[in-house]
Amino acid sequence: MLMPKRTKWRKQMRGKIRGIATRGTEVAFGEYGLQALEPGWLPARVIEAGRVAATRNAPEGKLWIRVFPHKSVTKKPAETRMGTGKGDVDYWAAVIKPGVILYELDGVTEDVAKRAFNRVAHKLPMKCRLVRRRHL
Amino acid sequence: MQVARMKAETRVALGRNKLKGLRAQGWMPAVVYGEKKDTDSISISEWELEQHIRHHHKIFQLEYAGGHQHAILQDIQFDVLTDRPRHCDFRRIDLTKPIEVEVEVTLLGIAPGIAKGGTLVKDHAHVTVRCLPTEIPDAIEVSVATLDLDMSLTAADVPLPKGVELVVDRDTVICHVAKLVAQAAAAPAAVVEAAPAADAAPAAGAAKKDEKKPDDKKK
Numbered sequence: 001m002l003m004p005k006r007t008k009w010r011k012q013m014r015g016k017i018r019g020i021a022t023r024g025t026e027v028a029f030g031e032y033g034l035q036a037l038e039p040g041w042l043p044a045r046v047i048e049a050g051r052v053a054a055t056r057n058a059p060e061g062k063l064w065i066r067v068f069p070h071k072s073v074t075k076k077p078a079e080t081r082m083g084t085g086k087g088d089v090d091y092w093a094a095v096i097k098p099g100v101i102l103y104e105l106d107g108v109t110e111d112v113a114k115r116a117f118n119r120v121a122h123k124l125p126m127k128c129r130l131v132r133r134r135h136l
Numbered sequence: 137m138q139v140a141r142m143k144a145e146t147r148v149a150l151g152r153n154k155l156k157g158l159r160a161q162g163w164m165p166a167v168v169y170g171e172k173k174d175t176d177s178i179s180i181s182e183w184e185l186e187q188h189i190r191h192h193h194k195i196f197q198l199e200y201a202g203g204h205q206h207a208i209l210q211d212i213q214f215d216v217l218t219d220r221p222r223h224c225d226f227r228r229i230d231l232t233k234p235i236e237v238e239v240e241v242t243l244l245g246i247a248p249g250i251a252k253g254g255t256l257v258k259d260h261a262h263v264t265v266r267c268l269p270t271e272i273p274d275a276i277e278v279s280v281a282t283l284d285l286d287m288s289l290t291a292a293d294v295p296l297p298k299g300v301e302l303v304v305d306r307d308t309v310i311c312h313v314a315k316l317v318a319q320a321a322a323a324p325a326a327v328v329e330a331a332p333a334a335d336a337a338p339a340a341g342a343a344k345k346d347e348k349k350p351d352d353k354k355k
Contacts (some may be wrong), residue, residue: 025216031258035216060250062257062314099216107255133261135240136189136212 001030001044003092010075010088013104021099027133029064030106032113037124041093042102044069052053058075061108067094075102096126137272139191139231144178144200164221166196168207170228176200185212185221194237195269196224206231208269223243231269231280237302238262241310242275248312254285260309263291264303271299278310288312290307 017039027033045067054063075090076082096102103120105113114130121128149158155334156167158179168176178200188196189212207226215222224343229235240262247256263276278294294307 020216021217060255064254106257134214135261136194136209 001048001092001103002065003044004068004070009073010072011053011089012072015071016050017095017125019097021097023115024066024101025099027077027101027104029066029132030059030104032105032108032110032117033066033101033131033133034051034103034117034120034128035131036077036096036100036124036126036128037098039098040096041071042067042069042096042124042126043073043096044092046123046125047124050103053119053123054105054116058105058112061105061112061116063078064106066104066136067096069094071095076119101131102128137270138193139195139197139206140187140188140191140269141197142180144198145179146201147177147179149179149182150177152181160353164223166224166226166334168188168205168226168228170207172231173228180224182221185224189221192274193244193347194272195212195229195231196226200218206269208235221239229269234266234268236264236266237269238264239273240275242277243311244279245276245279245281247280247313248288252285254313254315255281256280256311257273259288259309260291260304262309263308265296265300266303267300269327273300280311283311284314285313285315295339329348 021036025035047067047069051063051065052113054061069092071093072089073091073093078088102124103117105116108116110132117128118128143167145163147153147158149165158165159182161280162182163179164182164185166178166179166180190208192221194209197205206229210225210227210230212224213218213222224321241258241260242255243258247254265272265276267273275297276294278289280289285287287312289306289312290306291302291308291310294302294310296302310314
């Protein structure tokens with residue numbers, strides 16, 4: 001699973017996801033992309049599940065993962081009383097704003113890309129849509 | 137490439153709030169710059185621009201302020217979620233002088249490398265060429281019928297129409313046949329946009345020294 005090699009601070013504040021994305025919103029590598037339409041956190045294991053689903057449904061294509069889980073999310077153990085500090089890091093997540101391209105696919109037909117990204121989108125915790133590269 | 141005519145109006149509405157009203161009326165803001173003249177703020181019809189984009193028009197004769205100006209569609213900003221054009225840039229051009237412009241590369245045929253377990257990857261969807269504005273090709277077609285596994289096509293292999301010359305490096309790879317994604321992506325490769333801080337402490341997962349005992353938490 002994806003996670004940072006090292007970080008300056010181990011635990012982070014949760015933060016808020018405001019506004020829409022201004023970066024990473026264009027299909028830049030492949031011909032088709034999966035774009036998030038809602039904000040949310042994308043855990044590393046979900047990113048990996050999406051990668052597996054895409055490669056299984058489009059084995060002849062090339063896949064790019066455009067997001068990276070930079071954010072550490074902590075969790076207190078079950079049946080623990082409150083207090084005694086912040087919990088331990090449970091998982092890593094990517095903070096997603098609406099408009100971000102999550103995955104890109106190339107070397108496949110539109111039907112294949114649509115089917116593969118449909119399978120991926122069902123695993124994600126946000127609404128998504130298929131977008132094509134824009135040629136001006 | 138044909139020169140498309142488009143009507144425009146000189147724009148006095150500047151700033152976010154006024155442009156919001158402009159867009160609500162079906163217009164959109166645009167600017168015209170270049171040729172060492174002052175930048176003109178104009179407004180154009182959003183619907184008309186969408187029609188031109190659909191027909192891949194790039195060279196325009198803009199009619200505004202009682203005159204006309206030849207310009208190339210330099211850039212368009214789209215709304216991230218609705219795909220509606222929000223703003224566009226026009227660069228003034230002289231139809232008699234060659235300009236540098238990006239042209240889409242279209243791949244034709246089926247590469248033999250795909251049958252051997254490869255996948256065709258487009259490294260550069262566009263190439264920069266220099267030509268007269270009226271001679272800009274809609275797209276440059278390249279055949280991939282000779283591409284075997286681990287082979288690539290470079291910009292030097294791109295057949296160019298008469299009057300069009302290549303600007304990018306001749307060794308620039310246009311496309312290549314890579315190995316199957318199922319094999320190549322055994323380890324996930326991610327495009328990381330922002331790397332973590334360089335002078336960082338060990339990762340959270342690695343540092344478990346100060347992990348508290350379960351007895352401390354359960355009272």
